[in-house]
Amino acid sequence: MKKYNFYAGPAILPAAVIEQLAQGVLNFNGSGLSVAEISHRSSDFTHVMQESRRLVREILQVPDTHEVLFITGGSTHHFAMIPMNFLAKKAAYINTGHWSNKAVEYAQCYGNAEIVASSQDAQFSYIPQNMNIPQDADYCYLTSNNTIYGTQFQQYPACGAVPLVADMCSDIFSKRIDVAQFALIHASAQKNLGAAGTSLVIIDREWAQRNKPRPIPEIFDYAAHIAKASVLNTAAVLSVYSCYLTLQWIAARGLAVIEQDNIAKAAYLYHFLDNSSLFTPRIQGKENRSLMNVVFDIKNPDLEATCLQYAQQHDIVGIKGYKTVGGFRASLYNAMDMEGVQHLVEVLQSFEQKNA
Numbered sequence: 001m002k003k004y005n006f007y008a009g010p011a012i013l014p015a016a017v018i019e020q021l022a023q024g025v026l027n028f029n030g031s032g033l034s035v036a037e038i039s040h041r042s043s044d045f046t047h048v049m050q051e052s053r054r055l056v057r058e059i060l061q062v063p064d065t066h067e068v069l070f071i072t073g074g075s076t077h078h079f080a081m082i083p084m085n086f087l088a089k090k091a092a093y094i095n096t097g098h099w100s101n102k103a104v105e106y107a108q109c110y111g112n113a114e115i116v117a118s119s120q121d122a123q124f125s126y127i128p129q130n131m132n133i134p135q136d137a138d139y140c141y142l143t144s145n146n147t148i149y150g151t152q153f154q155q156y157p158a159c160g161a162v163p164l165v166a167d168m169c170s171d172i173f174s175k176r177i178d179v180a181q182f183a184l185i186h187a188s189a190q191k192n193l194g195a196a197g198t199s200l201v202i203i204d205r206e207w208a209q210r211n212k213p214r215p216i217p218e219i220f221d222y223a224a225h226i227a228k229a230s231v232l233n234t235a236a237v238l239s240v241y242s243c244y245l246t247l248q249w250i251a252a253r254g255l256a257v258i259e260q261d262n263i264a265k266a267a268y269l270y271h272f273l274d275n276s277s278l279f280t281p282r283i284q285g286k287e288n289r290s291l292m293n294v295v296f297d298i299k300n301p302d303l304e305a306t307c308l309q310y311a312q313q314h315d316i317v318g319i320k321g322y323k324t325v326g327g328f329r330a331s332l333y334n335a336m337d338m339e340g341v342q343h344l345v346e347v348l349q350s351f352e353q354k355n356a
Contacts, residue, residue, distance in 0.1 A: 035237060063180045103141060174262050
């Protein structure tokens with residue numbers, strides 16, 4: 001029986017990608033070997049890595065000034081790597097929730113991580129505007145989409161001469177972006193890009209090769225990963241292969257089509273929540289709402305557990321809100337189609353009618 005997977009991450013993958021990945025685990029390219037056991041330096045995997053990097057360039061129109069990398073680990077890994085490589089005196093951080101707050105915590109191990117804007121005063125329910133970025137900052141860091149609180153940057157701040165760095169873990173490949181605006185983008189694979197285990201980094205090549213503010217091991221040096229074409233150490237072969245298959249799926253659909261689909265899916269769910277007598281969206285300001293993670297509450301908290309059980313009985317999984325905020329969360333990543341969103345709304349409407 002089909003399950004409707006709304007987990008925030010690890011999250012839904014396209015059905016076609018799962019089928020191809022399963023076949024590759026059994027017999028990769030007719031080699032008689034599993035993709036999980038081939039050498040990361042074999043010609044077969046070298047092709048996968050090169051094609052994955054090429055597809056990222058093609059889909060996002062990455063300029064020649066930037067390098068595309070796949071680095072083993074997740075986004076938390078880059079919370080530390082970024083200040084290791086680039087924080088000399090002061091970095092500007094925009095705090096919009098749990099993950100940007102954690103990035104600040106990691107950066108403070110290496111220097112002054114100054115919070116230049118924050119929405120903590122309203123429980124991270126909005127994206128700060130009209131922020132003043134210190135022009136002597138080594139870089140400015142933001143989290144583009146907030147999976148826990150359900151907010152998302154619709155426009156990115158103008159930072160002047162300050163390099164802009166973004167954690168795009170949860171909305172990479174969900175819409176078109178101007179990569180040239182960023183000195184570095186990092187995104188772990190577990191939402192719109194393959195299975196967990198690797199992270200995508202798009203980085204300004206010249207910035208990566210600047211003198212480091214401190215001695216760091218080679219494995220944490222972005223320039224070293226550029227020099228070794230993403231195979232400085234043993235790559236996360238299975239995860240990168242899943243990214244390769246997902247990138248093919250994205251390229252076949254087209255990013256502009258995916259972006260419009262994501263807008264339509266989110267609009268459908270928000271419309272129901274805005275007009276519901278039982279449910280209410282957590283984020284009231286429409287200009288702040290995430291298209292990827294729709295966070296909502298039930299007006300009668302005593303019904304929360306019953307609603308979760310009702311949803312599960314109707315093959316819906318993953319809508320329980322994050323442990324620190326409660327409520328509900330439906331993640332509408334690329335692989336979630338409109339039919340799945342419609343099913344969720346139908347189930348919520350049915351529960352509302354039964355408990356009006």
